[in-house]
Amino acid sequence: MTETPAALREAHHADVSGGWLRPAVFGAMDGLVTNIALIAGVGGGGVSSHSIVLTGSAGLVAGAISMGLGEYTSVRSANEQVAAEVAKERRELERHPEAEARELADAWVARGLPRDLATQVAEAVRRDPEEALRVHVREELGVDPDDQPSPWAAAISSFVFFSLGALVPLLTYLFGSTELWLALAVGGLGLFAAGAVVARFTRRPWWTSGLRQLLLGAAAAGATYLIGSLIGVQGGL
Structure with missing residues (x-):
């Protein structure tokens, strides 16, 4: 069975909009840097190994919770803002469809399309309200309304990878080294x-x-x- 161009495109490119990679990378790096810096700071102050483990463990738990909550709130807020703008664009398309079609054609002309072709495509898109909404949102907001990152994926990725990163500099103490x-x-x-x-x-x-x-x-x-x-x-x- 022949694969569609969309399927080939998905197989060829990495997933950059799923909402997990950025918080995972940021979480792991932040966990590592945070606990390395914490351990270096309290260790430089001359505290006991037990105090270092206590400080590092508290930093791991507090940081992981903070990162998870922060990512969830950030991504959800961004998605809600996109949803509000999509609703606004939907109202504009319902009230002023001709003006919105001209605006879309103007945008394509600015990118180098001939005026006649841009107008024809804009009019064709206007016949399907849902497709028109998607196209206008992509052109005007630069986002895909059907492909927004998951706040839960971002929160869980951030929490898990921060914890793993923060655990690394504690390992030697947990295995008995001082x-x-x-x-x-x-x-x-x-x-x-x-x-x-x-x-x-x-x-x-x-x-x-x-x-x-x-x-x-x-x-x-x-x-x-x-x-x-x-x-x-x-x-x-």
């Missing part, structure tokens, strides 16, 4: 690996993507370690 440098090294490996995985979706060189994430995490950890050391020294005076 060495801060080892926890930070494992966290750094996690950052590099996460950046390399992201390169698979972005088609960038894996080593540059991994190195970029490692350097960003190292900068955050260095800053919090310095602050922790200063506060720890002051607290001991």
Whole structure:
């Protein structure tokens, strides 16, 4: 059975609008950087291994909940805004169909189509109200009203991947180590690996993507370690 052009297109391209990849990537990176920085900060202050685990665990739970709720609210609010604009466009098409068709034709003429052809296509589209609505929304808002990201997918992806990322720098302590440098090294490996995985979706060189994430995490950890050391020294005076 011959595949349709739409099916071939879907198989050829990655899913960039499903609502899970961006929050998953952001969640994993944020979890890694947040807990690496937290552990570096309290470790630099000279606290016990138990306090580091407690701080890292609290950061994992609080951060994962915050990220999940934030993603859900953000995506749902964006979808609701799109729905409101779609409803507005539907009313405009019902009240002023001729003017809306001319507006659509003008947009296509601005892109280089001949006026006659643009007008003919706009008139053909106008005969199907639902298709006209979809076309106008895509042209005027730049979104597909039938392909909006899921707030639940975004929330769950963010929650799960933040938790996984935040767990990585805690692993050495959970397995009995008391060495801060080892926890930070494992966290750094996690950052590099996460950046390399992201390169698979972005088609960038894996080593540059991994190195970029490692350097960003190292900068955050260095800053919090310095602050922790200063506060720890002051607290001991």
